[in-house]
Amino acid sequence: MRATLMYAADDVRVEDVTDPKIQQPTDAVVRIVLSCVCGSDLWPYKSLEPTDAPRHMGHEFLGIVEDIGTEVHTLKPGDVVVAPFVWADNTCAYCREGLQTSCPQGGRWGVNGVDGGQGQAARVPFADGTLVKLPVAEDSELLPDLLTLSDVLSTGYHAARTAGVGRGDTVTVIGDGAVGLSGVISAKLLGAERIILMGRHRARTDLGRAFGATDVVPERGEQGIARVKELTGGEGTSKVLECVGLKDAIVQSFGVVRDGGTISRVGAPQFTDVPFGFGDFMRNITLTGGVAPARAYIEELMPHILDGSIRPGRVFDSTVGLEDIADGYRAMNDREALKVLVRP
């Protein structure tokens, strides 16, 4: 089959790789119908050292079950399924607590002999635990929306949930990328009344407004902090969703969070130390969040997509065929595209 391999920064190729087949009785093989490029794929796209052992890319996909192992009981060939961005047994203590990202038996796509998601097919370990059946047909118009369950919507939702967003809240969302916009959707879904979106890309913040942002703050740093405070009676907001992962964004989060408030960060931190010393200790700030256990949220979020009350697939503003995926990476990296769908 064809799959996406990264050999170095700015060197993404589609090549022939071994066809996936059942290896463990708990495996399934899924033919991929829809995949996409993640903001996190851009980190290696910017920085990967040249390698002869290329990375198998992609961790967001949905598709059709083609084959199952003898111990797969909840799925059958022909089922339409979505995969969360880590696979997991979904039976251990961590999984039962909704922390599938810490499943001792689980792992990531594209490493240790597991396929990546940006290809024509994938072997799925612990298929019963990992995959979630979608009650739609292979040609449903909802597929792009449902694909967001795999990562980006679930990640935004993880931010909102771990920040404790609830009815009537005022929330600041930092970042107008696909995760930030998913944070806006999620905050609204959880009942937030006022959602301040910090971002400066007009097309994206316009989509954020369509998703439920009530205020947009294009300024950054001290100016942005001052603007959010001005909007909130000088206090900032009790809930802050940090959807970027850069140090400037976390510093900005501490600037806009109200005393006693919570910052939830879901952008993978590109830094090791958080400036979180005496001053913010005296303000009783909580820093939470982390990598999203998407699997935990899929059943909860899916009905809102199926009934049309949220349209998270609107974050996809560009589509490429698999053979052209390198152009999708380039477009996202150059900020020409917000998030790119890939049709194998």
Add this chain to the structure above:
Amino acid sequence: MRATLMYAADDVRVEDVTDPKIQQPTDAVVRIVLSCVCGSDLWPYKSLEPTDAPRHMGHEFLGIVEDIGTEVHTLKPGDVVVAPFVWADNTCAYCREGLQTSCPQGGRWGVNGVDGGQGQAARVPFADGTLVKLPVAEDSELLPDLLTLSDVLSTGYHAARTAGVGRGDTVTVIGDGAVGLSGVISAKLLGAERIILMGRHRARTDLGRAFGATDVVPERGEQGIARVKELTGGEGTSKVLECVGLKDAIVQSFGVVRDGGTISRVGAPQFTDVPFGFGDFMRNITLTGGVAPARAYIEELMPHILDGSIRPGRVFDSTVGLEDIADGYRAMNDREALKVLVRP
């Protein structure tokens, strides 16, 4: 009156200062019956640069109301009262949320013309909001226990509450100082079944066992982390109370916390950056806590002292008269004393 002034590291003096009197109609004047030295008083005791404007020391006290302003309605002369370690109006939005430490009208003892707590008396701003009446006599044997409501017990309780300790939990408490031991009391009060106390001072950890610690780990650093993991099936504990404030202790906290778990820190951080990057992001660790709004917990904790179910005053293992307070500082700094009572 006589009061404690600090002129430099290791230079604590008791001197004559102006007698407190009512300045605002919401003030009260309290004759101090019992005070104490705080672990946080030792930071300037170790490091204060010599100054001609000495610090007025002390922020934990209980005593007898001597005088009240015209707008004080809930107190009268003769009442026995305890003061939390910050004063606050207790009516603003922050106070109503239980975050009196962020009260915009509130402040700290010993600065801006407000007396310190290590003296014979103190003017108390917003007396109705700040002070809590104690239903005991001036010579009650419970006074040392009740004094801990002012700071140390409330601080340990804040750690346990913000960590979300509940029935059946396993909790690690880092630090065998008076705050750590109060953390043990609090974790037990909230229903923790297993409490692992990390500390290496035998007399203190023995008191910790009396307070409810089920395991004591004297090792520190990597060895201590390995020991806690060994005690917890390799996983660590979901709740960690960091009751020290040094960088080694926070690093140790991240080492012993289970994936998805919460570290609550109540030791004032003596560092600016928290090592909290990609690895702990992938583990979904939460860092919470902060300076304790003691005022919020006094009514909740007091009944447990009055009925004898907790005896937090056992952290006081030494008593000095006010004139000898410098020796109390020295004894605590040299670790001869765990926590020193002061009788003016």
